[in-house]
Amino acid sequence: MKVTATTALPGTDSRKPIYTHLYVQVLVAIAAGVVVGHFWPATGEALKPLGDFFIKLVKMVIAPVIFLTVVSGIAGMRELSTVGRIAGKAFGYFLFFSTLALIVGLIVANLVQPGAGMNIDPATLHSAAVADYSHQAAETSFTGFVMAIVPTTLVSALTEGSILQTLFVAILFGVSLLLVGRPADPVLDLVERTAIVVFKLVSVLMRVAPIGAFGAIAFTIGKYGVGSLVNLGALVATFYLTSLFFVLVVLGAVARLHGFSILKLIAYLKAELLLVLGTSSSEAALPSLMEKLERAGCDKAVVGLVVPTGYSFNLDGTNIYMTLAALFIAQACNVDLTLGQELALLGVAMLSSKGAAGVTGAGFITLAATLSIVPSVPVAGMALILGVDRFMSECRSLTNFMGNAVATIVVARWENALDRDQLTATLANRGTTDLMSSNFVAPKLGDDSGIMTEKP
Template sequence: MQPDTTMPQPHAERPFYRHLYFQVLVAIVAGALLGHFWPLVGEAMKPLGDGFIKLVKMIITPVIFLTIVTGIAGMTSLRGVGSVVGKAFAYFLFFSTLALVVGLIMANLVRPGAGMNVDPATLDASKVATYTEKAHESTLTGFVMDIIPDTMTSAFVDGNILQVLFVAILFGVSLIMIGEKARPVITLFESAGAAVFRVVDILMKAAPIGAFGAFAFTIGKYGIASIINLALLVGTFYLTAFLFVVVILGAVCRANGFSIFRLMAYLKAELLLVLGTSSSESALPSLMEKMEQAGCKRSVVGLVVPTGYSFNLDGTNIYMTLAALFIAQATNIDLTLQQQILLLLVAMLSSKGAAGVTGAGFITLAATLSVVPSVPVAGMAIILGVDRFMSECRSLTNFIGNAVATIVVSRWEGALDTEKLHAALGGEPIDAARPITTLNAAPAGLNLGEASAD
């Protein structure tokens, strides 16, 4: 008897070795082994990591522009745009400030720099001169002026996320104001967006190569042994970031009807990619795509994710206050409560606008210490050797924080398909054609908190 070929056949599950997360994990392990046993060869792998990050950054600009423009145009009302932006910034301000406070508290509790007795006069300030020069350029006024591009096209040439965001919002708002006449342009942009995301899928196939090269370089150049002397600082930072994600962000997730652990499992390929490349930007296009697949409305994703990459940097904020107090403790500088509060306030300003790229946290720390004379900027030389290892944790925490923010703001806006969300986080197939069911319209008797319980 011949099988009935007219009936849809079940989709065969791909073998585990064909999944991106497995390939990236293997690449990270291979890169670590190469960098450890053959450090010079590991350092030579740097172009592989740099090349992959350049490929991703190449596609970020069109992804952000097309997603935001089509998303805003689909709102049909300027009030909707203002609502999303207002709620997103309220979320960012609260949790980024909370991250600074958490870093400050942990630094005072653990005191990782106490007992090092470093004489500030013996520190080589030239080692951090490059970072301090960039920090002096990062004034608040300069940051605000830098949001405005020289021309509408220069934003795309330079690849500045905030400039692209600015132009995209203006363009999307103009399409709303034009009305029905803008429909052909919106249709064109929607088709272009589908093509761009297909390019993202193609580029992601090179992720294992990029992760291998970046991790081999990190281990080969700095060596695992380099973190031993500053292990307490690195360990304190990782522990603080872990507690922030699991306890604080976990509570936020639970209050909004989903599990932080299931969210991280859903984003495991992206998290491994961020770990391997030490840059949250490498997974930005994929995060936007996955958030939309998980039921978040495109307009919310397009506004929250790119904005969060500059204004919602939980990992960077934890690092800044923790590292600043570590330097003070290591150089036997006893900061008063007033000085610590001043440090916190300065960090609140200097942390805004730091892009989620490798080294941004170190530059932002330099900007903060430049304004607070109590802690020597030259003290950053103490932690320069292990900053790369903390950069990975910063990027991971930033990435998770922005994923949580996207779902929460979508829920607040009533723009979250909870069936898609729970299907995605539960590993079930997603029906893209199903109409949106927001949290406000959830079936009676459904306990969303229990539905996502581990």
């Protein structure tokens, strides 16, 4: 069964009231959450289960989505060398831009020096507040990370919620189908039929996204308060502006070199970006990101390999945060780092950012792991940014999300697996369809209308 995506006709969506669009509903929900959290903080904190419930709903389908997409993509390639080539190009991209993100954070921290003048005595810091993160960081070694990729059983990878374990099993299963060849066609057909049902389930779950975003943002504002941004405003502002620079300038240049506009891509993914903003979790938008990239002309096999892998190895926002926050703590505690020490910090961050990949709260945990190996910067200094880390986690997630969207399109083009005309048309007509609305239904088996096609 050939699975392709269709381009919506301009003006198709114009008849729909604006309030029926998912991105509008999420935006209104975020605004309402901010109001509730600010004026009724106790109520805002009590709404946390709404956000947690939605994120659990999405995580419930992430493993099946990754497994089905990767298996059908690899098995459909018919050549094992193609799988290795795509993986090699993806990891080369990840390594370069993850390192570049670390360097950008390091340079900005040295130029802006957001922690200078705070004159904090590390002995006065409440180190117990970050003890749990330090403990988790100690358990997240690179060796432990590699061992954790292998699940206990073949099936447990789909039940324990680990992206890397699911990806590992899916690659092995897909390669096995590919090697078996024609006798495995009935299994591949079953996988593709199941994928249609699961993607329809995703579109149903996305209907409650505004409720999840409302609860999550109300909790954040209610618990931490907008006022908590004031004291550490320089760090937060520097991080947001640096991330914006990385997305618009660095990734924007990459996008232009590969024939598309970063601004049009952002507009195309606006519903997913608002969802990430509201929930502070890029995982919440993973299934719909994969679906939209396929719809934009990226080959399903490339999407299936690059997106899940990028969610663990291509964390641009997290990497910017790590070096920026580490130098902020050093500056606040009057620790003067030499160039050699900063380069050592950079090297450690490159390893620790991979060692804690896929861990909940990875940004803060990887920072703890990095500082514990670089003794010149006090780990207790993390207590300085604990109060505003939640606000920065939203920016980390948004930057990570955009980084993986761009990476997938770039790798698809490198592989000649990108329909450029379809990409151009889809981004140009970005406002005409809503992939997560009820206007999409599964296609009939055997046709070329795509995973989601529009009702007449």
